Amino acid sequence: MRRSPLFLSRFILSLWIVLVSAFLFLLLSNAPGAVDTPFASISIKAESSIIHLPNRIFACTEAKQQFQCQAKIQARSLDLIWEKGRDYKYNLSNCRASYNGQSVGCQEKGINLAPKLSPIYEITNLGLSSQQYQAIRQKYWGINALMKLGESQLVLIGARLSLAAGVSAAFFTWLHPGALSKGFASIACGFGIYHLVWGFLGGVRFDVVTPYGFTPDTWIQVVNGTAIFAAILTIITTALLLWQRVNRLSKILFIIISSVGVFNLCLLSVSINFGTLSDFFGLAETFSQQRYALMWLVKAISVILAIAAAILLWLHTSQSIKKFLCLVSGFGTVAFAYHFSLFILLLLGYAD
Structure with a gap:
């Protein structure tokens, strides 16, 4: 008689561990604070919707007065440059963005307080088709699902x-x-x-x-x-x-x-x-x-x-x-x- 409750308790505990592990993996693999970027997050305005990009796809370098970040979107380079703040280096200003060598829009959309005070940006006017935007959303489904929640x-x-x-x-x-x-x-x-x-x-x-x-x-x-x-x-x-x-x-x-x-x-x-x-x-x-x-x-x-x-x-x-x-x-x-x-x-x- 004791074997059934014992098996059930271990099964419930194992199931909980699997669920938590899957949830933590999804969080860690898309975490805004898991990589050292000067911004909190970057998103793309795609026609009537927003597509969030995971911070891990951006490679960033820090110069004396600037931050520069780059990512590959649809096999083309998305380049971002900001001026550093004087008192707090993550107080970014003058966002300049280019996609495949062409200038695109870059707007600050808010501030994130944790894990560090850093801004949120939205990229506009990439000039992609609906199918291309959908492909980006599907590729980065994890971060978009989390941000939708x-x-x-x-x-x-x-x-x-x-x-x-x-x-x-x-x-x-x-x-x-x-x-x-x-x-x-x-x-x-x-x-x-x-x-x-x-x-x-x-x-x-x-x-x-x-x-x-x-x-x-x-x-x-x-x-x-x-x-x-x-x-x-x-x-x-x-x-x-x-x-x-x-x-x-x-x-x-x-x-x-x-x-x-x-x-x-x-x-x-x-x-x-x-x-x-x-x-x-x-x-x-x-x-x-x-x-x-x-x-x-x-x-x-x-x-x-x-x-x-x-x-x-x-x-x-x-x-x-x-x-x-x-x-x-x-x-x-x-x-x-x-x-x-x-x-x-x-x-x-x-x-x-």
Whole structure:
């Protein structure tokens, strides 16, 4: 009987790894920030549509006062030249473009903030046929599919994958509630406390703390240091609760600390995936109109789950610890996976 759930858990985990690997490969192979170019992205205006070009096809050189980039489009050379900015070299100006030796249009269409502040350009008047434009779009289908999705949809895909990862992790933990699961649950509770403390202290305005001798830089250090200390403390207390019995007073204190971590972990995970679940059940418009009520609903769910976690830790039976590990592993994996996906999207230049 145990073989079927074990096979299913491994199959789900393997399927998730395949999906994430394919998604990451698509992102990496077309990433605007994966190659060192002075611009964020280049697109071609083709009649009534836009064709995006991957940055990897451009070979760029940097001179004293200029950037020069070149790419082959339909076996012809597209050449671009910009003047560098004085204070910030990626503050480009005077874009000059030529295609097959003929001057073409080059217009700035905006600014991308990540991974570095750099402009977005559109090339016009290439003089190609509809079939040639279609061939370019098909050749670079990856970047065009990603750009068509846009930042919000890519973030939503990351949320959906994180939700799938959380469900898989909870299922896997139920079948393998060992030392690895306990270690991960402890770290996940620490992650929840870190975000709670950082969010609370980070929300304090600088003009409130400067009268007490803090500069903006020193206050940021205090915020980071306090959040890290609270996270480490939570990891230790949760690990003590899971691995060994402690006296009654310490147990109450440790459970409170761990439960607060679980509360914020659930708050992060549930709020992340309300958009995913609302789309799945066709309630996106309803939720968007009831943001205030939704905020309190998310907090209520998180409180209930935190109380459940506290009860499970207090009982401290093999079954209660197993349920606690499933709860925290599931929500912890969602939070970790989602923040990792955001980091990747920012690093690669798909989000800013």
